[in-house]
Amino acid sequence: MEPSRGGGGARFGVAAARRTGYVRVMSRDFAELDYRQTPLGDVSLRRRRVAALDDLEVFEVKLGEDFLMSSLFHVVEVALADLGLAALAPGAWDVVVGGLGLGYTAVAALKHDSVRELVVVDFLEAVIDWHQRGLVPLGPTLTGDPRCRLVHGDFFALAASAAGFDPTVPGRRFHAILLDIDHSPRNLLHPRHGAFYSPDGLRALAAHLEPGGVFALWSDDPPDEDFLASLRAVFATATAQIVPFPNPLLDRESASTVYVASLPPG
Numbered sequence: 001m002e003p004s005r006g007g008g009g010a011r012f013g014v015a016a017a018r019r020t021g022y023v024r025v026m027s028r029d030f031a032e033l034d035y036r037q038t039p040l041g042d043v044s045l046r047r048r049r050v051a052a053l054d055d056l057e058v059f060e061v062k063l064g065e066d067f068l069m070s071s072l073f074h075v076v077e078v079a080l081a082d083l084g085l086a087a088l089a090p091g092a093w094d095v096v097v098g099g100l101g102l103g104y105t106a107v108a109a110l111k112h113d114s115v116r117e118l119v120v121v122d123f124l125e126a127v128i129d130w131h132q133r134g135l136v137p138l139g140p141t142l143t144g145d146p147r148c149r150l151v152h153g154d155f156f157a158l159a160a161s162a163a164g165f166d167p168t169v170p171g172r173r174f175h176a177i178l179l180d181i182d183h184s185p186r187n188l189l190h191p192r193h194g195a196f197y198s199p200d201g202l203r204a205l206a207a208h209l210e211p212g213g214v215f216a217l218w219s220d221d222p223p224d225e226d227f228l229a230s231l232r233a234v235f236a237t238a239t240a241q242i243v244p245f246p247n248p249l250l251d252r253e254s255a256s257t258v259y260v261a262s263l264p265p266g
Contacts, residue, residue: 040190057071059136069102097120098159214262216260223240237262
């Protein structure tokens, strides 16, 4: 789903925020829809119009002073779902998405008819709440799809555990796990995530996949040969694909990376 143009998205986001409590409308072109203190730092959801882009409405999430995500850039988030699921054998798939964000990867996964159930794990309870309260455009799509379940949890701790990602079915295995949390395997939101990207961390993750299962990862950095080597120490195949996307703010093309790794079939 592309970011909306005109006034509909602004009325939607601001009206939902007003119905449910916090909203700071700074001007016609900018509103802070929510602000929370979290274990990772202060997180905020903002809606702005970009006059230079024909009044395009953009939803943004900031962690402290860092931008975590923007609806202006979601091509690679969609590609993460499409490239990861394209590597699966035909059938009915159970999928995990690590990192809810603004919902682009999860919605892209649900567009695949083979997805039987989607479990979306996010560490920030505020982000889940935004979707449930209708503060972000894709929230109603996710909360209205019976195949989708939003789980508040630490993806990295769950990946390292024997219980795994589904609190209702400990030890459950999935056909695909799609991850978009850290900026890259080297540029982490928190140092404790680092162990996940090692061969041992990836082996723990692979234990939650079915035979032939797929792990796919978004990275904002170019392909990393050391990380590919770690993937290949655990998975039967591992590739890194550069995904370009237009960057209207810089008036040029930018690019991110999607890694796709597969276990051997059973």
